[in-house]
Amino acid sequence: MNIRLLCLASVLVFGGSPVPAAQKAHTPLEDQMEEINAAYRKLGRQVADAAKNADSLKQVAIIREHALAALKHDPKRKADVPAPEQAKFLSDYQAAMKAFVVTVDKLGAALTAGKNDVAVTVLQELKKAQEDGHRDFRRRKITFEEKAAEAARRNEEK
Numbered sequence: 584m585n586i587r588l589l590c591l592a593s594v595l596v597f598g599g600s601p602v603p604a605a606q607k608a609h610t611p612l613e614d615q616m617e618e619i620n621a622a623y624r625k626l627g628r629q630v631a632d633a634a635k636n637a638d639s640l641k642q643v644a645i646i647r648e649h650a651l652a653a654l655k656h657d658p659k660r661k662a663d664v665p666a667p668e669q670a671k672f673l674s675d676y677q678a679a680m681k682a683f684v685v686t687v688d689k690l691g692a693a694l695t696a697g698k699n700d701v702a703v704t705v706l707q708e709l710k711k712a713q714e715d716g717h718r719d720f721r722r723r724k725i726t727f728e729e730k731a732a733e734a735a736r737r738n739e740e741k
């Protein structure tokens with residue numbers, strides 16, 4: 584959501600000049616993740632506060648909806664996986680996303696029961712699921728050292 588606003592702002596500020604394609608191209612999965620991210624961050628600020636439970640439950644519903652939608656999209660990293668391993672990569676991704684939804688439901692149940700201390704712990708489980716999910720299924724950023732090593736390798740081949 585914020586990134587979309589930023590894109591809109593940059594278009595306005597730069598007199599409608601287009602944002603370079605590489606910056607604005609968003610995968611459908613990234614769109615779902617952006618929605619999950621906004622709701623998750625809001626929960627981080629308010630999940631301990633029982634007075635905010637009604638809104639926290641709305642955020643939980645947003646995460647659930649977009650996690651289910653995310654199930655239908657393939658991560659970009661699939662293209663980096665050798666063809667014979669792609670089916671397993673995808674089914675592992677889907678299993679992890681389904682497990683994430685189970686944890687999201689656990690968070691909803693804790694909030695519905697007014698157990699905010701439990702909800703705080705379950706939010707930590709979602710954080711762990713995010714970290715594991717990104718480690719296993721998100722395309723890795725190539726480090727400067729890796730780029731340099733790749734360039735050195737190419738030079739040696741010349």
Ligand code: HEM
Nearest residue numbers: 610612613616620623658659679680683712713716720721
């Ligand atoms: C609290 C939970 C999570 C949050 C807040 C979150 C947030 C994000 C964000 C902000 C991005 C970058 C989006 C962009 O570049 O516009 C992203 C990407 C991604 N996330 Fe998550 N994520 C969560 C959980 C998960 C889980 C559980 C999985 C896998 C089971 C997952 C898999 C991915 C993948 C594969 C991408 C790269 C998108 C692509 O390949 O198109 N995320 N996530």
